[in-house]
Amino acid sequence: MKICHVITRMIVGGAQENTLFTIKGHLENGHETVLVTGPTEGPEGRLLQHQKLPNLKVEVLENLQREIHWTSEFSTIKELERIFRRESFDVVHTHSSKAGILGRIAAKRCNIPVIVHTVHGQSFHQYQSNFKNRIFIMAERFAAKRCHRIFAVADAMIDQCVEAGIAPRTKYQTVYSGMDLEPYLNSPRDEELAKELNISDDTFVVGKIARLFELKGHKYLIKAAAAVIEEIPNIKFLLIGDGILRQELSDQIEAAGLKDYFIFTGLVDPSEIPRYVGLMDVLVHLSLREGLARTLVQAMAAKVPVVSYKIDGAPEVVIDGETGYLCAPESDLAVSAALVKLYKDPETRKEMGIIGQDFVRIKWDWHTMVTQLEAAYEELLENSQRQN
Template identity: 55%
Template structure:
């Protein structure tokens, strides 16, 4: 096997989001190590904006498949599968690494059919989760089980993701490995409050800022934060709520804030490029991360790197980032009073905030470096290919597969 690998990543769309940033950092790391890297994606449509328009590693080949889309569409899905299959049959790749639900299913099936030597997948967040209609969950679990039998290894950005998959009998535990989502945290460590940005947002030195970094969509928890806001304002009148992100619920959130008569306390920062997020975490005293569905909460990692304690739910990978009582507080989901109490407790005690923020900073720096993530994945590729070459295919894989060799 050549020391240079031909690696193809497949992801449904490259909007601004955690899974996409994770994938792009992986590509960057492997390009820097001398590998040949291709990224296959569908159109990057959405209110979030395109990540590739913001940043793209030099040397990365990008292939867009127009039919690869997020929503279920049998005609487009079949066409996307056929295009992926043609790509994998016409070009040699040592590794196909898929990301996200739709690309994860179609990409694994196509790569397996084309006998790509090593097929792996990363679970960034579950397609099935408790707050979703049960028939939809049943369909996604069945699809994930089918695809899991057609890949060699499944990575997850948090141990909680593995536990959920094993409980759902997607694949045996031994087929999984945790590779924590990697980020560039240096900017968050160094960022300081900028007077010009504070003036632009209407924040003064007297304000205490509760931040929330998330798309303005369902399940992200903006409704709970708004419901908690009046109690927080009554206890800490100088509080401001800084909402970083945009989306389809903005008008609804603005109306709710007006109905609650708290508009003067709400700041909409809008869509912020990933490289600029650190400027906003530097203004925060507490981060409220109230998403009901999150693989590994990157915004919580980023806030902690900035020394900002986090109030969140004990869901998915969040407890692996936010240590209850040490780097923040974990509250019962969908309980505005509990959220308000935790936020108030932090806002009223600067020493506690500082202590928790510093503890969280030290912890995330140990686990969430993007170069560490990239290096671990590279070693996994090399080990997996070596096992295949030696005929040591995983005994967990029941399907007989003929592996193509390099041309």
């Protein structure tokens, strides 16, 4: 098959890693594959600099931007059409909201045999205005009519889309976001890194891996930290990631008198993340919206119990009370209570880690994801050929 993936930007992020692993699988399976993306700017880092695929052809469209600029959108559709007509793809697979809408419009206009899209996270949600939500829902409905199947990284994503009337449930298929779990399955404590971060053997390490952006929940972790330091005086909070809120969060931590309890790592190369996870006793995931957080799966693969807000796909990976704890969104008190409970019961932490690793090691492996996607492509391609 000749396959094209279209995504708005290739920053260091979950949707982008998902896309890159999918492409890696295509190339290994002998499929000619092209990646079309927009320019990658910002503090999140450029994924293609860290994880290069030597046989991958990449087309960068300068007008494919996350922000909405109506004149640029029409130019982008024309550029996509030019690429699609020139390459005659069997499959166009779009990712992210902007690229998903523009890519599906262009692919439909070019009569691409198989057009599919993956929902990694919703473009509509309760934390933005009703006006914006209406616009995004209308656009998603329009695009949904111009593709053959919509994949989602969690069942919860499908429920939300169906409830919003974007497409009937029969058009959706859950394909969990695959990743390379091998480095996490064997991630012993890295003493050199611990020394570098000033983490001693008796430190209780609570990690959070996320961009320092709105809705990622760092402010709730800071509130929870203030509530637990008396009961866990040897605690350290390890914040992995960078973003526009770095200084603001640092100021909040200092104002709360918690400076000695927090460590900012800045941007970390994805290949280095297992070393940091290996230092953690618990991982927290406090985002208010996320399809299905890869960090939850990665931590569980490393036998690290997790504490997560009960949002989107989190309940599909976190078994409450067995692999970690699910808390009500925005509740810092529930998070602090869960951390204290895990701190006081190392045997439960160990047991949760073992159960968690067994639960994720096959289901979220990237080879499993690629197999499911390519089977769907082939099924849809056969349907298209029969109709023609």
